[in-house]
Amino acid sequence: MGKGRRRFFRDLLLTLAVTVAVMLLQWQQPPWLERLEGIAYDIKLLHFTPPRPASPANIQIVDIDEKSLHEIGRWPWPRKHLAALIEQLTAYGAIVISFDMIFSEPQQNPVELIRPLLTAQDKALNLRLAQIQPLVDDDSRFAVQIATNDVVLACLFQHDPNLAQGQILLPRVQQLQTPGGHELHQFSGFNASIKKLNTAAQGQGFINAILDVDGIIRKAALLTEYRGRLYPSLALETFRVYSFAETIAPIWHREQEQLFLSGVKLGQDVLATDNRGQLLIPYKGPVKSYPYSSASDIIKGRIDDQRFDGAVVFVGTSSVGMADLRSTPVSLVYPGIEIHASVFDALTQPRQQVVQPHWWLGANMLQLLLCSLLLTVLLLEISPALMALSAALIFALAASFNIGLWYYFGIHLPVIPVLLLVVTLSLLAIARGFYRENIQRRQVKAIFDQYVPPAHINRLLEESDADAMAGERKELTVLFADIRDFTRLSESLSANELKKLLNAYFSPVTEQIFQHQGTIDKYVGDMVMAFWGAPLSDEEHSRHALDAAFAMLKVTETLSKAFAAKGWPEINIGIGLNSGEMNVGDMGSSFRRAYTVLGDAVNLGSRLEGLTKYYGLNLLVSEFTKAAAPQYHYQIIDKVRVKGKEHAITIYRPFPPDSEPGIINQLEAFNRVFSLYRHQAFDQALTALDEIIRVYDDKVLHDIYRQRLKYFLNHPPGENWDGAYTHTSK
Structure with missing residues (x-):
């Protein structure tokens, strides 16, 4: 066999090996690939989604916002206010009302607080209290109002089999008649509203969020299983009530002993889903793409137009303090209630919905084989410059084909494995061409150096360990700091003033973190996140973090006075600290990377920051930080x-x-x-x-x-x- 033929077969084997490796990646779906795919999906959603027609339903959102909390009182409200909310919405013409909240405990009747203070001699007063008790029973008043309209209440499924709080209503879903495994999400516990309220409601749906590996909500489950029964989501149950459908009919297809869901049917309409009963959420745009109304305006009867006439109303909250804010492709701080509204909107327009069909895996495998074959033919025996041009053309064609399916046919297929194959084979071919042209003048190391990530070249050269930025698990302390009532504060300033205020705040706060040996992780809005103990080890990371926290509080107090002198609002911050084992390293994707920390200990630090507002304090630490x-x-x-x-x-x-x-x-x-x-x-x-x-x-x-x-x-x-x-x- 000649040298040229041996080289051809060697190159062909290498191409096949790379193709098989990428196909295995597509099959296994490792987390890093899912993260990249999520970024690609976000780009398509934000830049290549065709305009959606106006919804056939009048979708309205009633927001328990900061204004409502200020006027009515802090949450939880006495349920008489929620009864008044339903009463007013019904009077305004709302036809379906859906609550994105759970009333899992009965509200205490004021009479029950008085009874223990009475004696047997207080018979008259006892009798009078018995007469008064039903008149001040807010749960009964709320239930009566729920029964006056088509109201859908929420539940939250859990993985704890010992958790069964409230009442689960029997679902209006056609149950499986034949045995077989399926891929729907399954749960063993629940948290739901009390029986008195659920009995009066027209339906009940779950509000569990489906997070991708990067914490972004891109999909919503329409059905899930709890102890052998199928239950609908809040949006799906709301649509069932809205459309007067008696039942929800899952559409299954069987492959051997496995059942796969391909859609749900209500009446004559079918909405396609993936195998797990999930759909891609068709976000219309940024926050408040649907009309919002403040709950307090409704309760106090201040609505003087016809916005609620024939409306489907979703009641929820965008208040930061009530923590129903989610990360989505369109916003990192997105009200959960608007997600339910978006899913409901998709149900009203099933033909406009983008779907990931059940045959997507086979289609992507075929794409990989075709791209591999095309690259093998085009990239043989041509110059590196032509290789780069051909690779760029194939890359553009693959991306355009994927976007075309999305835009014109409403089909979503993963694109990263195909692009990864194109890039990998192209780079291999280009590197091979350069190597052959310069085999007498250049070494393999020089070719390798071309592809070292530029952001880390200096660090890699300085460190004796090539894995200096690699991930590791170690004991660290994490800090979260957040400006109190930032939403209210931001509304009182112009965009330019807000930018100046944040810059004036972040600079000295960051300086204090650096002075106390901390590492800035990220800024998210008005929140700063930092950690101690990495990349350089620090045996006293907890003490240094506490020193920094007090320095931050002190500098914030000084800043607040300076802001007041400028006519800006004064600021206060809440800080949460936790110490524990965390994953730390250079993480992210080929589009964006960050040296960051992950893990349960990090999440706990964030929770502690959130609790500072609840306890009226500016600094909280865990028992683990105290011990350290x-x-x-x-x-x-x-x-x-x-x-x-x-x-x-x-x-x-x-x-x-x-x-x-x-x-x-x-x-x-x-x-x-x-x-x-x-x-x-x-x-x-x-x-x-x-x-x-x-x-x-x-x-x-x-x-x-x-x-x-x-x-x-x-x-x-x-x-x-x-x-x-x-x-x-x-």
Whole structure:
């Protein structure tokens, strides 16, 4: 066999090997490939989606926004306000009302607070209270209003088989009649509204979000399984009620012993889904692409137009403090209620929906084989310049074909494996051509150097370890800091003033983080995230993080005064700190990378920052940070279960080591109150708390514990109570 033939077969084998490798990647779908595919999907959604026709339904969103919370009161509201909301919406002409919230516990009747104070001699008063009790029962009032309209309530499925809070209604979904496995999401527990409310509702749907590996919501599940039954999503159930359909009919196809869902049918319309009962959410645009109305305007009867006439109304919140904000392709801070509205909109226009068909994998495998064959033919025995031109042309054709399917036919196929194959084979061919032309003058290392990522060349050259930026798992401390009431603040400033304010805030805050050996992870809106202990190891990362946190609070106080002098609003921040094992490294995609941290410990730090507002404090740390930085003084704040965590943790408010005696006395006094609370000595704890309030004023925190103590005095938690409070918001 001649040298040229041997070279041809060697090149052909290499091409086949790369093609098979890419096909295996397409089959396995590793997380990094899903991240890249998510970016490609976002580009198509944002730049290549054809204009959608106006929705045939009048979709309205009622927003429990900052204005509503200011006028009506902080959440949760007494349910008489929600009853008034339904009553007014019905009067305005709304035909379906869907709540993106769960009422999992009955609201306490005021009469029940009075009864324990009465004696047997108070018969007349007892009789009068019995007459009054139904008149002030907000749950009954709410249920009566729910029954006056077509109202759909929400539930949240869980993976905890021991969780069964509220009531699950029997679904109006045709159930499986034949055995066979399927790929729908499956759950074993739930959190739903109480029976009194659910019984009055016309339907119930789940509100579980489907997150991609990068935390972005691109898909929505229409059906899921709970203990052998299929249940609809909130949007799907709302559409069923809206369309007067009796049942929802899943459309299955069988391959051997496996069942695959291809769509759902309501009446004569069929909406295609993927095998997991998911559809691609057709976001219309940025936040408020659907009309919003403030809940307080409706409750107070301030709507003087016909916007709700024949409307399907989704009731939810965009308030930052209520944590129903999601990351989507169109916005990193997107109200969850608008996601449900977008899915409902897709259900009203099934022929306009972009789908990922069940045959997508076979189609992509065929594309890979055709591209491999085309590249093999075109890239043989031509110059590197022509190779680059041909590769660019094939790359453009592959991308255009994918976008054309999306734009003209509403078909979504993954594109990254095809482009990856084109790029890889093209680079191999170009590198091979350069190598052959310069075999006498250049070394393999020189060719390799052309493809070292430019952003890391200096670091790779300086480090003796080539994997200096590679991922690793180590003990770190993470910090999240967020400006309080940023939405309200931003509305009071022009765009230019807001930019100047944020720049004036971030610069000195970042400087403090750097001065205390921290690493900036990212800025998201008004939030700054930093961590300690990487890339350079730091044995005292928790102490340095706490030093930075107090420095940030101090500089923020100075900035707030300076802002007030300029006529800008004063600012306050909340900071959450947590220490623990985290994944740290240079992560991302070929489009964008970042040296960042990931893991449960990071999520807990974010949750703690969110809880600072709840407790009325500006700094909270976990028990893990406290253990790693014993030099500080700590006031125990609570034992909590935060959203997304099963095990309770203790959280603390730190004070500097050189704190004044008065501060030490304050935290020790509250620690004694908490100890009595933990040991169920609620009467003594309430007395001790009253003594503290006379001297110290942590109003929000003290009010929280006063309410808890009074509640537990009348409703003892039982012997197995561990003192933990469960936070259901982020």
